[in-house]
Amino acid sequence: MTSEAKIQKNLGKPIPVPGTEEKVSDLVIVHDPNKCTGCGQCMIGCAYKHYKTFDRKFGLLYVNESPDRKGFYVNANCQHCVYPMCLASCPKEAIFKDEQSIVRISPMLCVGCGTCNQACPIAIPRLDEERKIYVKCDFCDGEYPMCFQMCSPGALQLLPRKEAFELVKKLRGGK
Amino acid sequence: MTTAQTKNKTDDQTKYGYFLGCVMPAKMPWAEKATMLVSKHLGLDFGYMKETLCCVRPGVWKAVNPDWWLSITAQNLANAEKQGIVMVDTCNGCYVSHYEAIQELHEEPEKMKMVNEHLVKAGMDPLKGTVRVRHYLELLYEDVGMKKIKANVVNPLTGIKIMRHVGCHARKRGDILPNYFDEILKATGVEIIDTPYDKTCCGLLLYFSDSNQSILDRIGKKMLTAKELNVDAYAIICSGCYDQFDRAVKVYKDEKGIAFDTPIVHFSELLALAFGYKPEDFGMMYCRPIPTTKLIDKLKTLKEGKQ
Numbered sequence: 001m002t003s004e005a006k007i008q009k010n011l012g013k014p015i016p017v018p019g020t021e022e023k024v025s026d027l028v029i030v031h032d033p034n035k036c037t038g039c040g041q042c043m044i045g046c047a048y049k050h051y052k053t054f055d056r057k058f059g060l061l062y063v064n065e066s067p068d069r070k071g072f073y074v075n076a077n078c079q080h081c082v083y084p085m086c087l088a089s090c091p092k093e094a095i096f097k098d099e100q101s102i103v104r105i106s107p108m109l110c111v112g113c114g115t116c117n118q119a120c121p122i123a124i125p126r127l128d129e130e131r132k133i134y135v136k137c138d139f140c141d142g143e144y145p146m147c148f149q150m151c152s153p154g155a156l157q158l159l160p161r162k163e164a165f166e167l168v169k170k171l172r173g174g175k
Numbered sequence: 176m177t178t179a180q181t182k183n184k185t186d187d188q189t190k191y192g193y194f195l196g197c198v199m200p201a202k203m204p205w206a207e208k209a210t211m212l213v214s215k216h217l218g219l220d221f222g223y224m225k226e227t228l229c230c231v232r233p234g235v236w237k238a239v240n241p242d243w244w245l246s247i248t249a250q251n252l253a254n255a256e257k258q259g260i261v262m263v264d265t266c267n268g269c270y271v272s273h274y275e276a277i278q279e280l281h282e283e284p285e286k287m288k289m290v291n292e293h294l295v296k297a298g299m300d301p302l303k304g305t306v307r308v309r310h311y312l313e314l315l316y317e318d319v320g321m322k323k324i325k326a327n328v329v330n331p332l333t334g335i336k337i338m339r340h341v342g343c344h345a346r347k348r349g350d351i352l353p354n355y356f357d358e359i360l361k362a363t364g365v366e367i368i369d370t371p372y373d374k375t376c377c378g379l380l381l382y383f384s385d386s387n388q389s390i391l392d393r394i395g396k397k398m399l400t401a402k403e404l405n406v407d408a409y410a411i412i413c414s415g416c417y418d419q420f421d422r423a424v425k426v427y428k429d430e431k432g433i434a435f436d437t438p439i440v441h442f443s444e445l446l447a448l449a450f451g452y453k454p455e456d457f458g459m460m461y462c463r464p465i466p467t468t469k470l471i472d473k474l475k476t477l478k479e480g481k482q
Contacts (some may be wrong), residue, residue: 006282035346037343037346037374037375037376038375038376038393039343039376039378039380039381040376040380040381040384040385040388041234041343041380043384044234044238044380044381044383044384045234045237045238047384048238048239049238054235054238054383054384055384055385056381056384056385057384057385065392069371070371070372070396071370071371071372071373071374071375071396072371073375146237146238149237149241150233150234150237150238152234152271152343152344152346152347153343153346153347154346154347154349
């Protein structure tokens, strides 16, 4: 969290994507691995918010040590894409974009086939073993996301799409 | 005694009120003593904050209920405000809890109203929001200044190699506190060894969730690196992190048969030594899972060599 700066805490109206008929959430969470300490508090906060447990395995985002670099932690969290691959791949049409453009899985329609997990480039949807359905980040229903609130080193940033894109570009060395 | 019975500022109340937290008095009496010695030595009007409650760790309580966290943390802030002190934390967890709470209360007047309703119900004075929360590193670097700290170093710890652990919450304001930590350590004359695991979390935050990963995959990697590099000490800031180091020593010894021999020292201890205090002045050799004997012997040998 960039503590000194005032931040927008809740999702606003979805923004149109130029050149398409699609809309996308105005805010997105981006991870800066250079700042991440691997504390796991984001996963724990998420797990408590959604499952009332501190077991990080219940979290809906994932932080792991990079296999290529010691002490460097990488993350996977849902970007609520413009064209979500999970949504496109679902054979039961259980995945949809809501009015805030949060990409959601309907627990009533999901049959737990796992196609969404296979289709997502970063394998975000995971199996809820008790309910035998797939679950994913719901952006805390558009409210101040718990993972972001939990992050002391400021590795997770809650940014408007454009700023997030610039940050990711910078993190990738301008590409 | 209830929080309602908080006294007003008295003559013996200092400008800076030291919020000890839970681990410092229980497991780190040497660090507490060294912090007091260093503060007095540098001429700070520094004493214990009176009538403190748990800092209410935000990592746990914020997830459970942000309003509960804010209301309970605000009791410490209200006490500090009433006593007219600047609240000083050495534990990163306490610091981040108080710092975030006061920031959130400033940003959101509705939360301030809610918290004050709770405080009044508990028989306390409402919070105005004028209280200042500072980390001990800020106090040393900003209020005392590096010039004065360096001028007080009479026994530079040249020849002592250390690894250092900053801790996650000290990164709350970016690189400010980690840089202060490095500058202060360098002023004592120690040699800082950089490793890939310097930034890694101690694992305390993960301990609730996955004790194995917390010990073996986080703190364990740091301690094994220290053992491998044969450094003289592991310097820390935070008492919360120390709790995890303390736990890792026992777990590794009992479950893996690995005995760590790198003592975990608080940076105040290094400062006290550099200012000319003896280890026995702050009980450096007592109550430690890893003895400091080797470090103390090396310091003696180096001192004799210089003479």
